[in-house]
Amino acid sequence: MTESDLHFDVDLDVELDPEDLAGGPPVADIGDPCLVVDDLHVVYRVIGSRGRQKARASGAKTTDVEDTKPGFFRRLVTAGGDHVGAYTEVHAVRGVSFVAHHGESIGIVGVNGSGKSTLLRAVAGLIPPKSGSVHVAGEPALLGVNAALMPQLSGERNIMIGGLALGLTEAEVEERFDEIVEFADIGDFVYLPMKTYSSGMAARLRFAISSAAAPDILMIDEALATGDATFKARSKARIDEIREDAGTVFLVSHSVSTIEAMCTRVLWLHKGQLVMDGPTEEVTTAYRDYVRAQRQVNKGKGRGNGRGRRGGGRGRRKNQP
Ligand SMILES: Nc1ncnc2c1ncn2[C@@H]1O[C@H](COP(=O)(O)OP(=O)(O)OP(=O)(O)O)[C@@H](O)[C@H]1O
Numbered sequence: 338m339t340e341s342d343l344h345f346d347v348d349l350d351v352e353l354d355p356e357d358l359a360g361g362p363p364v365a366d367i368g369d370p371c372l373v374v375d376d377l378h379v380v381y382r383v384i385g386s387r388g389r390q391k392a393r394a395s396g397a398k399t400t401d402v403e404d405t406k407p408g409f410f411r412r413l414v415t416a417g418g419d420h421v422g423a424y425t426e427v428h429a430v431r432g433v434s435f436v437a438h439h440g441e442s443i444g445i446v447g448v449n450g451s452g453k454s455t456l457l458r459a460v461a462g463l464i465p466p467k468s469g470s471v472h473v474a475g476e477p478a479l480l481g482v483n484a485a486l487m488p489q490l491s492g493e494r495n496i497m498i499g500g501l502a503l504g505l506t507e508a509e510v511e512e513r514f515d516e517i518v519e520f521a522d523i524g525d526f527v528y529l530p531m532k533t534y535s536s537g538m539a540a541r542l543r544f545a546i547s548s549a550a551a552p553d554i555l556m557i558d559e560a561l562a563t564g565d566a567t568f569k570a571r572s573k574a575r576i577d578e579i580r581e582d583a584g585t586v587f588l589v590s591h592s593v594s595t596i597e598a599m600c601t602r603v604l605w606l607h608k609g610q611l612v613m614d615g616p617t618e619e620v621t622t623a624y625r626d627y628v629r630a631q632r633q634v635n636k637g638k639g640r641g642n643g644r645g646r647r648g649g650g651r652g653r654r655k656n657q658p
Pocket residue numbers: 381382383388391392393395396397427428429447448449450451452453454455456
């Protein structure tokens with residue numbers, strides 16, 4: 338696996354000018370630490386060749402682990418297939434450490450398979466770390482695009498399920514129901530099954546549900562990707578509100594301009610490692626340079642290595658991508 342084989346599902350086009358949004362680019366008013374991630378490692382176990390190929394294609398570090406069963410038994414039950422007991426370990430997050438503070442909105446960037454969603458899920462306590470630790474003050478809420486809302490149920494039912502999952506009481510969800518529907522801008526579609534929604538409508542509803550709970554730490558995984566400019570402006574206002582109430586927001590997005598508009602700080606992950614952590618502009622400039630350079634390499638594959646890098650500055654470059 339070489340750098341040029343990686344997937345770059347990254348949107349570098351400026352579709353959002355931070356200056357156009359209410360209040361302009363976000364400014365950090367940093368409070369006390371609310372989250373400490375210390376040398377975090379997350380490892381998935383993948384059984385079967387398809388999962389293994391997918392993990393390898395994403396550039397993740399993988400290790401094949403052989404089964405320990407006697408040779409005869411293994412041959413008997415696995416003739417022609419994968420060995421029983423054999424699996425591949427995908428090291429999706431590798432030694433990530435950082436401290437987040439109240440009032441920060443932190444973007445997470447990285448090419449496909451770099452470990453962004455895994456990091457969020459581990460911080461939210463949804464998957465156990467292999468080693469390292471996560472210390473949280475408050476209750477992190479993660480409602481990304483893969484959250485377990487049910488497509489066959491109406492938006493109305495999903496608002497209740499999502500709200501309860503985020504720790505609201507039934508009465509609190511009912512109280513916020515109109516506000517959620519209005520924020521998501523889905524009108525009477527709220528009474529139809531979510532499978533009838535456009536991807537934009539579903540994404541808006543997810544964001545509206547997750548932010549309605551006003552959690553201490555809000556984690557948004559690609560939920561803003563499909564929204565239009567008006568929705569993004571409203572989302573930014575909501576994110577600013579949470580930050581002003583001393584909350585912390587994490588945002589994963591392939592749209593670098595969305596990150597620039599919404600975040601005060603950016604973490605750049607590459608193959609599970611934190612390669613840069615610093616002020617938004619500095620990290621996104623370096624990341625844009627890297628993605629552009631890699632795209633050039635992809636275009637002229639085999640005709641040289643043109644990786645672009647920026648060094649120095651306030652952003653801490655940790656590992657080399
Ligand atoms: N449930 C899982 N089981 C096994 N491997 C997984 C699982 N989820 C993710 N992975 C692997 O872990 C690595 C990191 O994946 P992750 O989804 O965290 O990356 P990402 O940066 O969020 O990717 P993308 O930008 O494509 O959404 C990848 O190699 C992926 O194949």
